[in-house]
Amino acid sequence: DTAVSQTPKYLVTQMGNDKSIKCEQNLGHDTMYWYKQDSKKFLKIMFSYNNKELIINETVPNRFSPKSPDKAHLNLHINSLELGDSAVYFCASSQELDTSGETQYFGPGTRLLVL
Amino acid sequence: AQSVTQLDSQVPVFEEAPVELRCNYSSSVSVYLFWYVQYPNQGLQLLLKYLSGSTLVKGINGFEAEFNKSQTSFHLRKPSVHISDTAEYFCAVTEEGSYIPTFGRGTSLIVHP
Numbered sequence: 001d002t003a004v005s006q007t008p009k010y011l012v013t014q015m016g017n018d019k020s021i022k023c024e025q026n027l028g029h030d031t032m033y034w035y036k037q038d039s040k041k042f043l044k045i046m047f048s049y050n051n052k053e054l055i056i057n058e059t060v061p062n063r064f065s066p067k068s069p070d071k072a073h074l075n076l077h078i079n080s081l082e083l084g085d086s087a088v089y090f091c092a093s094s095q096e097l098d099t100s101g102e103t104q105y106f107g108p109g110t111r112l113l114v115l
Numbered sequence: 116a117q118s119v120t121q122l123d124s125q126v127p128v129f130e131e132a133p134v135e136l137r138c139n140y141s142s143s144v145s146v147y148l149f150w151y152v153q154y155p156n157q158g159l160q161l162l163l164k165y166l167s168g169s170t171l172v173k174g175i176n177g178f179e180a181e182f183n184k185s186q187t188s189f190h191l192r193k194p195s196v197h198i199s200d201t202a203e204y205f206c207a208v209t210e211e212g213s214y215i216p217t218f219g220r221g222t223s224l225i226v227h228p
Contacts, residue, residue, distance in 0.1 A: 004158070027134075031214070034190070040202055041220065041223075042163050042218075042220050043159075043205065043218040043221075045215055045216070047124075048214065048215060054192075055215070090158055090159070091157075096214075101164065101166045101209060102214060103148035103161045103164065104161075104216070105161075106151075106158030106159040106160065106211075107158050107159045108156075108157055109157070
């Protein structure tokens with residue numbers, strides 16, 4: 001019954017590895033997002049995506065890539081992990097892309113630690 | 116581009132006391148305003164939002180916020196807090212025509228017995 005789910009909940013890995021985080025929403029929403037929350041709780045959007053458009057925050061390194069097999073899923077793939085990638089990553093979804101003021105529904109987060 | 120300022124990084128308060136969490140924003144266009152709450156080890160959940168109409172918005176768990184356009188503020192209030200309100204609170208702003216919110220840095224509300 002979870003609206004937005006993410007796996008894994010915790011991810012500990014070595015520097016240089018490649019990893020993926022999965023996200024699924026069962027709300028029938030058209031738009032999904034990835035956010036990064038740093039150790040100071042600052043929340044920054046990384047990507048927004050629907051079947052029409054991928055919007056990339058230009059500050060996100062190209063080692064990060066979203067992959068969407070279908071409307072209900074938006075996975076985050078990270079290449080060559082760095083220490084600074086350690087953070088909590090949140091997936092979110094909203095009903096529509098084109099309407100301002102949409103509520104976003106967040107997943108529980110994936111806590112990534114790069115050693 | 117819009118920006119959001121939450122001046123208080125931490126607000127300690129005793130149970131049953133009133134609380135106000137401050138949020139100010141800057142934008143050159145009309146905005147939509149949100150408050151989200153993040154309980155420990157969980158994702159964010161919407162408390163309330165202002166899109167248009169009445170400037171006083173009521174949300175879940177007894178919270179309310181008031182939009183003040185002249186002061187570009189959207190402060191969150193609750194008349195009597197509970198221990199269970201201990202959480203991180205985020206103010207967010209979306210400019211009209213955009214669908215990407217900008218979040219403040221969060222305010223940690225700590226309710227003491």
